[in-house]
């Protein structure tokens with residue numbers, strides 16, 4: 001697929017409003033922001049602030065009632081093919097944990113689903129990419145475990161490994177650190193930083209911000225239905241704390 | 247609000263269903279059979295009603311619950327019939343197979359009062375041979391029955407006892423005349439052609455009386471019967487070794503699996519089947535208006551069919567060249583059975599494996615009941631079974647699929663709701679379709695041994711479609727079934743995959759249940775994947791093992807069924823279940 005990646009804004013969200021069902025209060029109201037390749041953006045905000053909704057809009061899983069979204073120049077809702085270039089880590093997954101699947105299969109499957117042809121099966125580069133990702137997240141000793149045998153933190157890392165194996169241009173991660181311990185968080189952060197340096201755009205949502213990683217982010221948006229603050233992470237955190245967040 | 251809409255839909259649905267029930271009940275009440283003039287005698291089947299009518303004469307009315315032209319095996323009790331049974335002065339039934347169930351219903355409805363089992367009366371007269379119930383195929387025994395019925399009538403209506411006695415004597419004379427008439431019609435059948443092959447063992451008394459020999463039938467059992475792989479082969483052997491050229495079909499068997507077995511064998515051997523022999527019922531629409539008519543009609547048909555000029559059948563048995571374990575494959579219809587079973591089970595286990603991962607394990611049940619309702623609708627509308635079942639199956643799939651995509655209800659809840667509704671609709675329709683001369687059960691419990699060529703080809707095509715689909719989109723399909731949200735986030739066409747999988751599921755269920763039967767189809771969707779699940783760690787392994795277990799069970803099951811003389815589909819399921827049991831036992835050691 002040919003995509004325009006050179007321009008400044010790889011992800012443009014413009015005047016987006018989202019409503020769920022017949023709920024009169026929008027989950028997002030007139031939200032706008034832009035982000036460029038090589039940037040690492042944090043979407044912060046309280047529970048129910050609309051972080052997950054915003055990320056789903058970017059991935060094309062939720063359709064805004066107003067406004068528009070462009071990812072790499074395309075509308076991800078109307079043009080699902082563009083989603084292949086997005087590495088999405090959902091906050092809540094409907095993964096069937098009892099499926100007969102090892103960690104390695106879990107990492108491999110999305111890659112096969114979008115990159116492989118049915119005639120060839122896994123190619124050399126698929127296998128290499130999967131093994132590399134597993135290793136980078138320190139999961140090599142668990143690769144042959146069934147997913148039902150993984151701990152919560154391990155599974156969370158595996159979900160990172162599988163988007164890494166997709167080699168996307170844009171990472172969209174919804175509270176990926178939620179069930180991670182300090183070590184997993186550290187490993188993940190390291191990987192994300194490297195990806196950023198490789199020119200990828202990384203968007204991460206967080207409802208709880210640990211001081212350790214805050215400086216890795218170039219920019220933070222504070223989201224509470226609308227964007228109520230935007231700027232350097234430490235400044236925005238200050239606002240957030242004053243509003244009663246943590 | 248979404249939930250309000252659901253409640254609304256459920257209420258409207260409940261209203262419609264209650265109205266339908268109300269209609270059935272009210273329609274029954276409007277047409278009470280009660281007459282105040284005389285006796286109301288109710289019987290199970292028309293032939294019995296006709297004979298008893300001769301005795302009751304103008305002292306009352308005799309009704310048959312099963313109408314002329316209807317197979318008693320497919321009869322479902324309706325509220326209207328229950329009312330009639332309850333109001334009757336006496337209820338008579340013969341007491342065999344599915345017909346016996348009517349006697350049991352009647353006993354329950356009437357608290358056991360005034361329910362007469364005719365076979366008991368006949369047994370006391372010592373005229374029953376080997377428990378065979380079809381005694382009335384000998385008119386002299388019909389006269390014996392009439393005499394006994396006269397006694398029972400006298401006990402509840404003493405005033406009429408002389409009248410009944412007189413009518414019974416007159417009937418006896420009539421029967422003796424009929425007997426002579428039949429004998430003379432049959433006199434032109436040559437000695438060496440006096441051999442009968444029928445679907446069931448209905449001609450015992452007839453043969454005994456008129457010097458014939460019954461040399462073959464699919465089963466001696468009355469009632470709903472599952473033919474086994476062996477029944478067809480045994481029948482073929484009997485036909486060949488007795489030089490039979492014509493097989494007689496009972497009217498009641500017009501659309502049953504048993505008849506299919508006969509037709510399959512007859513086709514293969516290149517002989518002829520003729521119909522109909524009237525046993526339980528006659529058919530006024532064909533000018534056969536009662537017991538006497540049907541007996542004469544039977545005699546004429548037999549005389550005409552067996553007095554042809556050709557001396558002996560030209561059929562030869564191909565046996566002797568095939569080693570014993572492969573004996574069943576001597577006949578083409580057995581090959582067809584094996585292939586249909588194999589193809590159906592492969593397709594079912596393959597879609598089943600993906601469906602189970604998606605949490606659609608019990609979907610098969612909902613779909614098959616939807617298909618059952620469709621079968622009945624198709625029958626009533628005079629359309630093809632396959633078309634009816636398929637459209638209903640697809641409709642169910644569509645309902646489940648769209649409710650699942652539209653609401654947060656879990657798939658198993660939606661499926662359970664649809665399943666229960668469809669089952670009720672099927673029962674309701676079945677009870678209204680009592681007039682069908684064709685057995686829906688027989689279609690449902692189809693047997694592979696009697697598979698017609700076109701059904702076999704259908705299963706092969708289906709199996710090919712399912713396999714190709716599953717192979718070509720295997721990664722996308724697997725991604726979708728284990729994690730639908732991620733599949734969508736990856737830009738896969740989840741809508742297409744969702745509906746395609748459901749469509750294949752419906753197609754597989756309908757195609758294979760018309761070929762191998764209902765239970766084997768559902769079981770093939772569940773058991774091989776369940777066993778494979780215990781035996782695999784990886785997705786590809788899981789899918790391949792599901793299919794392998796299904797194929798193995800089909801082949802082993804088919805041959806085991808032949809040697810144990812059991813139903814092939816059911817036997818294959820049991821083999822699969824045994825593999826599952828082994829997987830369970832050895833699970834911990836993996």
Ligand SMILES: Nc1ncnc2c1ncn2[C@@H]1O[C@H](COP(=O)(O)OP(=O)(O)O)[C@@H](O)[C@H]1O
Nearest residue numbers: 020021027045046047048049050051052053054
């Ligand atoms: N699928 C949904 N249906 C209805 N309302 C939803 C749905 N998802 C989220 N919401 C509502 O939208 C608002 C924002 O939710 P969400 O985006 O999940 O916030 P966050 O991720 O910041 O916690 C909340 O009020 C939530 O109740």
Ligand SMILES: [Mg+2]
Nearest residue numbers: 051052053091
């Ligand atoms: Mg959230």
